[in-house]
Amino acid sequence: MPVTRMSALFGRTLREAPADADSANHQLLLRSGLIVQLAAGVYSFLPPAWRTLRKIEQIIREEMEAAGSQEIRMPAIQPRELWEESGRADSYGPVLFNLKDRRDRTMVLAPTHEESVTDLFRAVVQSYRDLPQSVFQMQTKFRDEPRPRGGLVRVREFIMKDAYTFDVDDEAFDLNYAAMRQAYHNIFERCGVPVVAVQADSGAIGGKQSEEFIFLTEIGEDNIILCPSCGYAANQERAEFARGESPGSDGDLEEVETPGITTIDGLAEFLGIPARATAKAAFFLVDGEPTFAVIRGDLEVNELKLMNELDATDARRLLTDEVAEAGWVAGYASPIGVDPARVVVDPSVVDAGGLVAGANREGYHLRNVAYGRDWSAATIADIGMAQPGDPCAKCGSALEMKRGIELGHIFKLGTRYSDPMEATFLDSDGERRTPIMGCYGIGVERLMAAVVQANHDELGIIWPRSVAPFDVHIVPLGGSDDVASAVSQVESGLAASGLNVLVDDREERAGVKFNDADLLGAPLRITIGARGLKQGQVELKLRPDPEASSVPLANAVAAAQESLASLEHSSS
RNA sequence: CGGAGCGUGGCGCAGCUUGGUAGCGCACUUGACUGGGGGUCAAGAGGUCGCCGGUUCAAAUCCGGCCGCUCCGACCA
Structure with a gap:
């Protein structure tokens, strides 16, 4: 692995957070120099942030593939007619970025890819023998949101992982759906973000039923209804609840x-x-x-x-x-x-x-x-809005309400797209049939924001090892040759063992370096200074721990690997 | 789209009420001292005060329009 030198790192840390940032994750992402805003809901990602995003993507990729899905790429620019075919040109209308090509043909920037994947299916699949299928993509999607907000939480241009499944019938579909559901739990756990799966409304995507994967946090924009005793969980927009007794009266009007x-x-x-x-x-x-x-x-x-x-x-x-x-x-x-x-x-x-x-x-x-x-x-019909304190429909206990961020959403689409778009296959009887579809989304940048929100303290980010931009942050103190050669020895040993290393080679005071190390949040910090080297020691400190420990210089690399491993075990 | 607020150097802010040479902290550059939790001193660089128009001898400041950004709501994966 190459070693990153802080003196050369593109980006800078800020002592004060820009005033526009409200939530902890937004402030930390800005202060640590990971993201820069270009317009409302439009951000650049600097090297460490991009590294983390790629790590998150890789986790998603591995879990999707483990669930039997194959990665594909689809166009972001699409003819508007495609959206008219599915009937969503109007229902999705305001959110669509529209543009015209030079022949004056109206195109849209894809906000999601149900239409294009269904079109792909038409082009590729003819027979039940081709089913089941599961494909996924991780691409930039565009939505002209009425109101971008919360830093990376609601943006207008974002990377989204979407998976799509096609099955011959409901029974087969259930297998794909269950595999995806499990993959989702795995993904969020590996990223260090606790989630709760809740029943949800399928909104503009459509379909029969859907579940959201919610990270519960006070900065969330969704209201989640939870039953503390039976575990019932649903988005408030579709939560059920018991009505309780009504003191109705008898008598004439x-x-x-x-x-x-x-x-x-x-x-x-x-x-x-x-x-x-x-x-x-x-x-x-x-x-x-x-x-x-x-x-x-x-x-x-x-x-x-x-x-x-x-x-x-x-x-x-x-x-x-x-x-x-x-x-x-x-x-x-x-x-x-x-x-x-x-x-x-x-x-x-x-x-x-x-x-x-x-x-x-x-x-x-x-x-x-x-x-x-x-x-x-x-x-x-049930047209009531569940509120905290209402009795749970399942067990009667008082419901609670919490805020949360929707990180993933999985949908049972049924034939919502395959039917109007006439995507069909021939079954073994030679009958033309319509596949049962599912779609499964995750907002990647939003997930990164949730990782930070779920893993920080007053000093900065505490990256989970799995998605940390750097595994080890080396802080050299003092400019002596001894320090320089010890740093060089440790960094090359770490790099050779496959770790991502950041070295703070700047001419800064110890306090500045320590504070930036805390802010940037690498799981392990190694301090190499003249004071310790006199005893032949360097200091290791895990980001979540309050205290550092000293080890002999010669053992630094082995000790680093050991403490990173201990971190993995304790955190999961 | 409705309500509120904010646009002054990279970041955080003051100045605007009462018009008259654009300021502070951090960051940045150079030098010296310092050297294990955001140091000290000295000398610097950097700003069309969001944009356009108006009032005025004179506008960051007053007036009008526009644009941008944030928050609450509507809406939304």
Whole structure:
């Protein structure tokens, strides 16, 4: 291995973090001189960062290959028609970087490769004998994000590993999926980042079901619902939860005057009842249709669940005048008398008995409004947003919510792409069939950011050995010939044994060198100074350890290998 | 796209309210001293004050427009 000299290293460390950086990982990546921002969500990666990224890629590559996947490369520039074929030109629209070629043909910079891999499949696969297949790629992808943020966490140009599988049927698919799932756990463990696999919404990728691999951290942008007792874990956007008891009432409909009371909280206080004894109406425009959603007063509607239930691609809250246009009275809306086809109701209301609901008349509510007796809905569906404290749907324990970063996402695509794009094969009966697909993504730079976030202290990065840009950071102290020759002896011994070595050969004071060593975070630091050499000793210090230990110069290389090995065992 | 904030040397910031020679710390260059946890002294280099326009004798400073970046939200793998 070549030895890197700090005097020649491209990049510099900063004593203070740039003001734009918020999270620990972003600050450390900037301070250590690993990344430089060019534009919002667009970064350069300097030599140590690039080295780490390649190590991460190599880990991913090994695990993908172990799972039976073959690496390929696909185009980043794609004709827009490809996206029209799958029907995603519009749904993915705003995120697509569009460009025109010289013939005025519209091309896009690929944000992901489901379309192109499905096209590849059409070109290559004819028969069931060619299946199963599993391919992967690690390439730069482009997404014109509405809001890049958090340093490397959400960017517009990034390396993504995507794997795609093709199978003859669901049973065969399950094998590929299980292999990928295991590979994902292996990858994150090898990179030193703890993850939890959670049920997720498949979003713009589509398909039947998906799981996210989440690194739990307060700087995350996803809300994750977790059950501490049974282990249930899901993204809040699709988390299920039990509704608990509702204090529903018996009795006939009864109008009650509620002047100026237009909120659930206000209503509950005014009538001296809990919010959960009320029914809340929320209005949405779902694929252009005004929709009346009803849920128990203490709960909130999960728009994504609502949208998925109605098989829609777009949903937003109705504006105040649109509510009126639909014939509903904001603040006093009642599901009674509304066309059931436009009503979606959450089970929390269906099973509740009599609740207090609007009277569809300014200044009045109704008591004892009961689903089934007084009104009905065409759609009964879970449209509730799980919140911390809600009972777990599986075991009833109180759910918790934590923030997290989505590092990987694996999807059961079914025939979402193979069907519209007419990718087919002939089975053994000569029947034309559509393959079951899966896709499996990992954001590589985001993973590096997570590695730093999960492995740092107040002084700097603490790289896990597996992805460290340098294994050993040599700190020579003093300019004597003794020091120089000892350094030369140690560095060449280490390099010869296959270790990546960084030597701080700068004319800097000890404190500066030590601080930079802590910041850059190589797993092992070797200090070689005149003071130790008088006793024939050099100092070894593992980055996570508080104290250094002295070893004879002659044993330095062997001792270094030993302590690096001990690190591997203790950390995993 | 809605809300908020910020653009002054490589980084962190002051100056702007009340217009008048652009400043501080760190980093950088040279020299001396120093030499095991971000040293000391001396001498330096480096800035179209984001851009365009306006007001004014005079604009970093006041006014207008635009651009960029960050954060919250919407959205999003």
